[in-house]
Amino acid sequence: MKFSSRALTRMHELMEIGPRQLTAAAAAGAATLGSAFALAVVSGYLITKSWTMPPVLDLTVAVVSVRALGISRGVFRYFERLLTHDTALTGVSRLRTNMYAGLTSAPPALAGRLKRGDLLARIGDDAEDMANDVIRAVVPALVALVMAVAILATIAPFSPLAALAMLAGLAFATIIAPFFAFRAALRAENDLVEARTNLHTLSLFALENADVLRVRGQWQETLADLECAQNRFDSALDKAAIPSAFARSSTQIAMIPALLGSILAAGGVYHLETAGLLGGFMGHTAGIIGVIILAPLSSFEAASVLPQAASQRARSIVAAERLAELDSGDSPVASAFDTTGSSSVREALRAASEDAQSAIESPATVGPAKASPSPAPARRERPEPATLTAAALTTGWSAERPLAHALELSFAPGSRTLVYGASGRGKSTLGLTLAGLLAPLSGHVTYGGVSLTSLNPTELASRVTFFAEDAHVFATSLRENIRVVRGDLTDAEITKALALAGLDAWVSSLPSGLDTILGSGGEDVSGGERRRLLLARAIAHAAPVTILDEPTEHLNLGLASALMEGILTPGRFFPADSTVIVITHDRRFTDSGAAVLDLDAHSTHEGSTHVKSHEN
Template structure:
């Protein structure tokens, strides 16, 4: 997304410029308050007629009032501008994310990637308030101070100018030190997170094999690197904080020496000496600005790297012949009951291959024949391409070769949305939206009524949940509402797919994070969805939904009509996985369950 140029995160908007100018007035008022107070005190000590002090008293009072008032105004203006920018960035980032979802978000832990985007956007916009506004404010106030001192005394003005240059150099140095050490800090933080996540979620498994002490060792190591990285990155800020005081001290001393010999009134001498002291207060926010700048740059870099990716699917039909003019693909076409596409939505592939990066083959040539209404499990070692197969079937990833037909039509000749509208995808982390249970399901098919929703919930094994909810379908779920267990979430995802009434349901390790008994129970209910009479036809369809589930465990695979084992494509060459007839465990059916007990 070119709207967030990495090197220019601090580039101001009109609103932040206004905020910066207002902040400049506030900062200048603060400096003027200190300086005029000094003038006033020294003048008073000369015991003049009180009336002659009146102007100065009014000025001091005005500066004293102006500082909080303008600061308040600045904060309102700059925060409003930043939030406006945040709203814009969020919208454009969201729009940029849509075509990248889900294939370009990584293979696992997509919600973590997405959370990272949200946090990074906040950090980028934060730079407006924490970097741009203080820098403009300080520059404005500093400029005023330099100009006025130049008028009063050229040498003192030059000292102030030198002070300004020194502050610029120190800030640049600090920002450089901060940016340089940031990657190390982020890496250390990520390692601490990884290890503590491991230990918090798998302490039982670790203790069981006597690995707890080893894991504690990892944690200590990760903490030690984090400690080193934090110390290193604090160098920049420490240097800035110290050097600012040193140059201010030097400026005060130089001004004092110059002012003593000046041919100006003594109160003005006091004013001149106190001016650099007042500057010290104005430049302190710059220390924190270096930190915010480095963070924002890092965040902008990450966002750019993600949003600049090209989508994994092209939205233009590849075969012009197949493209039919007609209505533009609605968001949820094909969910109308009784449509012929439902009756026979066979999934057929021939010599289908795919690659995530284009560099090596992730899915070896695959022939697949899944008749409408059948249920197949896809297994195989990690890295064998089973998730890749699913991504291609779901039209998340364009195949690199071969054909893929859905209900007899080559999907590559179809508009993307049209194909996707016939497929429901359930992944390993079902997202529960912070809305009612009803809305969580009807988002899959807005015209579904309560009866459809309840039927889907019961079919997915959520009868107990439904009956335990005080507000029934109106119960708010998600981050602000009732929490769901892992099993309930997986079932919710399945119920959603069921409500959608789409003819094909693809499941990508939906039970990967569940304990084995729960996983099996979920899969049992899932496979029953298609087969048992009376539980189907949520959308009024005649035939059952076609279910294709990827799993890396064997749990429940025996419940499927067929098991397809995908083999890892040998590096470089292309092997051939033929899925029909099933190559591995024989054609398992319910009737011919292998004698296991």
């Protein structure tokens, strides 16, 4: 697999790290290692000068300098760590904010083909590698460049020959060793990242579906797959450690020519009376000899981390390539922390977060909160219902393993359809594809004769909506958790939707009614309440085509039957002219009068699904 630095450059743009931040971090790092190098030089001078037993006052400046440099090194190290980590962590925070903001306005299929574990690994681990790139690659490289120039400029006046030997050693430590470490790490890291992603995906799958896998007798098989994935990850980790081992040994190798050259140069300075290439330009005292011999011992501290920095750069490039697959690259970068910016997505996210935090921190009040006056939002116009059609449709997450193919489906306005199938057959995948959130492997889906791919995200969401069984409950008010689907909803409409979903008693019991904060830091929501809350969102949205994924899961039989009856009865929960597609494994509703699409009834030895036609 070929990699380029273009994706990494784009990720650094999204991190929005300014040159002043990098300069401050690099300056603090250079000051730290500069103090260490100066400490070694002055110490070498002091040791060898003391051997000649000069008057004590001749050593006073050197003694004080050693103390000062020893203290300053620790002080500068503290500021270097503080500035570098602040720069990196702020940058990765902005990167994730920009990635989230970009995904909200990007085509749904951009991230739709990724499994949740893979998406989590990209936004989590891969984004963290961008922070590590700053901490372990960019700043150390800048510091090493500054220190190399400073070291050569310091040693050259004492002995040009020693400076030449030092140049050879630094060239190996700063150019040759990092280059080979980078090439080796780039090959190993790609395998490591793929193994880590596979492990995350399988782990998340096993955790979320443990009960189903046990019932189906596939738990031990899943554990075996998980163990194989762990072994592959361990092997990839061991392979990736080889470049790191080479990197750690390269500094000692680079010191050999520098030390040999310094010893030879010190002999020339001691024996030659004339100044020049061999004799130096700073005299022939014992202190000068000590500086020339001992300086190389502290000259490679900055260069010693460069092979490891090169390995980190390889990891960062691989991670950036994976993150770039989530970046549409269409929108310009705008600061996530710029209050004058025009990003409505960032403003909405920031405002909702601030409102939720304010409500959480304020004293709880019993009874409905006082409504703050706000202008009434403009009412949206509901699109005309139309037929949803799938032609020659092949669905799946990868072309190597299609879940269904050759599907010919037609869902007329007002129809109600139940989609059945065993776990893993592709029910949710079909729902995502019909909603335009997952690009089909082949074929096409149209709404009223218009391909879903030609609709922008706003047009698509207003016509066809998919409500996942694991949709998120936001850490904000109950009202805003329903309004997330339609910003023009009134309190009366929200209350009606909640009542239809069977949550009227629950809402009445909340301390602040619709203003009650849910989620993290707020009111806990049970599994059944969460299911009905998501159903209330769908009812409030009232899209021309609504696709529900397991809307009655984890509910008692009586409540599930009542809710399913309302969902499938035209005009009860959803408008009579709305198309409703319900994905479920509960076969008690096959006699409800709704059309039935049974994916299990059309399976082949290839594990694919063939449905020639399906009319509602």
